[in-house]
Amino acid sequence: MIHVAVLDAPFDPEAASAAFRASHAGQTGAVASFLGLVRGAEGEMLELTHYPALTLPMIERQAQVAFARFGLTGLTIIHRVGRMASGEPIVLVLAAAVHRRAAFDAVDCLMDFLKSEAPFWKRAHGPDGSRWIEPTDADRAALSRWAAPTQGDPDS
Secondary structure: OEEEEEEOOOOOHHHHHHHHHHHOOOOOOEEEEEEEEOOOOOOOEEEEEEOHHHHHHHHHHHHHHHHHHOOEEEEEEEEEOEEEEOOOEEEEEEEEEOOHHHHHHHHHHHHHHHHHOOOEEEEEEEOOEEEEEOOOHHHHHHHHOOOOOOOOOOOO
Protein backbone atom coordinates (compact mmCIF):
# COMPACT_ATOMS: atom_id res chain seq x y z
CA MET A 1 0.00 0.00 0.00
CA ILE A 2 1.23 3.48 -0.92
CA HIS A 3 0.10 6.69 0.78
CA VAL A 4 1.27 10.13 -0.36
CA ALA A 5 0.11 13.40 1.21
CA VAL A 6 1.09 17.02 0.64
CA LEU A 7 -0.24 18.99 3.59
CA ASP A 8 -0.61 22.69 4.31
CA ALA A 9 -0.93 22.06 8.05
CA PRO A 10 1.39 20.52 10.66
CA PHE A 11 1.42 16.74 11.05
CA ASP A 12 2.38 14.43 13.89
CA PRO A 13 5.30 12.24 12.72
CA GLU A 14 5.13 9.98 15.78
CA ALA A 15 1.43 9.21 15.24
CA ALA A 16 1.99 8.64 11.50
CA SER A 17 4.93 6.31 12.22
CA ALA A 18 3.00 4.33 14.84
CA ALA A 19 0.01 3.89 12.52
CA PHE A 20 2.31 2.80 9.68
CA ARG A 21 4.08 0.22 11.84
CA ALA A 22 0.77 -1.11 13.16
CA SER A 23 -0.66 -1.47 9.66
CA HIS A 24 2.37 -3.53 8.56
CA ALA A 25 2.80 -5.71 11.64
CA GLY A 26 3.37 -9.34 10.75
CA GLN A 27 3.92 -8.75 7.03
CA THR A 28 7.30 -7.03 7.09
CA GLY A 29 10.75 -7.48 8.55
CA ALA A 30 11.86 -3.86 8.46
CA VAL A 31 10.54 -0.32 8.62
CA ALA A 32 12.93 2.49 7.74
CA SER A 33 12.06 6.13 8.18
CA PHE A 34 13.35 9.62 7.59
CA LEU A 35 11.99 12.69 9.34
CA GLY A 36 13.13 16.02 7.94
CA LEU A 37 12.96 19.13 10.09
CA VAL A 38 13.13 22.77 9.04
CA ARG A 39 16.65 24.10 9.56
CA GLY A 40 17.44 27.62 10.64
CA ALA A 41 17.79 29.87 13.63
CA GLU A 42 14.87 30.61 15.90
CA GLY A 43 12.62 33.21 14.31
CA GLU A 44 13.48 32.16 10.77
CA MET A 45 10.81 30.65 8.54
CA LEU A 46 10.78 28.38 5.51
CA GLU A 47 8.04 28.74 2.95
CA LEU A 48 7.23 26.01 0.43
CA THR A 49 4.82 26.54 -2.41
CA HIS A 50 3.77 24.12 -5.10
CA TYR A 51 1.34 23.48 -7.93
CA PRO A 52 -0.88 20.66 -6.59
CA ALA A 53 -1.89 19.35 -10.03
CA LEU A 54 1.80 18.70 -10.74
CA THR A 55 3.31 17.98 -7.33
CA LEU A 56 1.11 15.19 -6.02
CA PRO A 57 1.05 13.11 -9.24
CA MET A 58 4.82 13.46 -9.63
CA ILE A 59 5.49 12.27 -6.06
CA GLU A 60 2.93 9.48 -6.42
CA ARG A 61 4.65 8.26 -9.60
CA GLN A 62 8.05 8.24 -7.88
CA ALA A 63 6.49 6.38 -4.94
CA GLN A 64 5.17 3.70 -7.33
CA VAL A 65 8.60 3.34 -8.93
CA ALA A 66 10.30 2.97 -5.53
CA PHE A 67 7.63 0.55 -4.30
CA ALA A 68 8.29 -1.77 -7.25
CA ARG A 69 12.04 -1.21 -7.46
CA PHE A 70 12.74 -2.04 -3.81
CA GLY A 71 10.01 -4.66 -3.35
CA LEU A 72 8.29 -2.74 -0.57
CA THR A 73 5.29 -3.93 1.40
CA GLY A 74 4.26 -0.40 2.36
CA LEU A 75 5.23 3.22 1.72
CA THR A 76 4.12 6.55 3.15
CA ILE A 77 5.34 10.00 2.11
CA ILE A 78 4.09 13.10 3.93
CA HIS A 79 5.39 16.51 2.84
CA ARG A 80 4.47 19.94 4.17
CA VAL A 81 3.90 23.14 2.22
CA GLY A 82 3.24 26.63 3.52
CA ARG A 83 5.18 28.56 6.16
CA MET A 84 7.07 26.57 8.76
CA ALA A 85 9.26 27.57 11.69
CA SER A 86 12.67 26.16 12.50
CA GLY A 87 12.39 22.68 14.00
CA GLU A 88 8.98 21.85 12.51
CA PRO A 89 8.57 18.55 10.63
CA ILE A 90 8.65 19.12 6.88
CA VAL A 91 8.85 15.60 5.43
CA LEU A 92 8.34 12.03 6.60
CA VAL A 93 9.14 8.96 4.50
CA LEU A 94 8.31 5.50 5.84
CA ALA A 95 9.16 2.32 3.94
CA ALA A 96 8.27 -1.24 4.93
CA ALA A 97 10.00 -4.24 3.37
CA VAL A 98 10.80 -7.85 4.07
CA HIS A 99 14.48 -6.95 4.52
CA ARG A 100 16.18 -3.85 5.96
CA ARG A 101 18.36 -2.94 2.95
CA ALA A 102 15.33 -2.50 0.69
CA ALA A 103 13.63 -0.26 3.26
CA PHE A 104 16.77 1.84 3.80
CA ASP A 105 17.43 2.20 0.07
CA ALA A 106 13.85 3.16 -0.69
CA VAL A 107 13.87 5.94 1.91
CA ASP A 108 17.26 7.19 0.71
CA CYS A 109 16.20 7.16 -2.94
CA LEU A 110 12.92 8.93 -2.26
CA MET A 111 14.56 11.62 -0.14
CA ASP A 112 17.09 12.29 -2.91
CA PHE A 113 14.17 12.70 -5.32
CA LEU A 114 12.19 14.96 -2.96
CA LYS A 115 15.23 17.15 -2.30
CA SER A 116 16.25 17.54 -5.96
CA GLU A 117 13.32 16.92 -8.29
CA ALA A 118 9.99 17.29 -6.52
CA PRO A 119 8.32 20.50 -7.72
CA PHE A 120 8.44 22.61 -4.58
CA TRP A 121 9.54 26.23 -4.52
CA LYS A 122 11.46 26.95 -1.31
CA ARG A 123 12.05 30.36 0.20
CA ALA A 124 13.80 31.13 3.48
CA HIS A 125 12.68 34.18 5.45
CA GLY A 126 15.00 35.64 8.08
CA PRO A 127 16.14 38.89 9.68
CA ASP A 128 18.17 39.76 6.58
CA GLY A 129 15.25 39.27 4.20
CA SER A 130 14.19 36.40 1.98
CA ARG A 131 16.10 34.14 -0.38
CA TRP A 132 15.20 31.30 -2.73
CA ILE A 133 16.66 27.86 -2.02
CA GLU A 134 17.72 25.65 -4.94
CA PRO A 135 19.01 22.06 -4.98
CA THR A 136 22.80 21.93 -4.76
CA ASP A 137 25.26 20.01 -6.93
CA ALA A 138 25.61 17.55 -4.03
CA ASP A 139 21.82 17.04 -4.01
CA ARG A 140 21.84 16.29 -7.74
CA ALA A 141 24.83 13.95 -7.39
CA ALA A 142 23.03 12.03 -4.65
CA LEU A 143 19.99 11.63 -6.90
CA SER A 144 22.13 10.37 -9.79
CA ARG A 145 23.08 7.28 -7.73
CA TRP A 146 19.59 5.96 -8.38
CA ALA A 147 19.53 6.56 -12.15
CA ALA A 148 20.57 3.05 -13.21
CA PRO A 149 17.45 0.90 -13.41
CA THR A 150 17.44 -2.33 -11.47
CA GLN A 151 15.39 -5.44 -11.94
CA GLY A 152 11.85 -4.74 -10.84
CA ASP A 153 11.77 -1.14 -12.08
CA PRO A 154 8.48 -0.66 -13.94
CA ASP A 155 10.32 1.58 -16.43
CA SER A 156 13.18 -0.83 -17.24
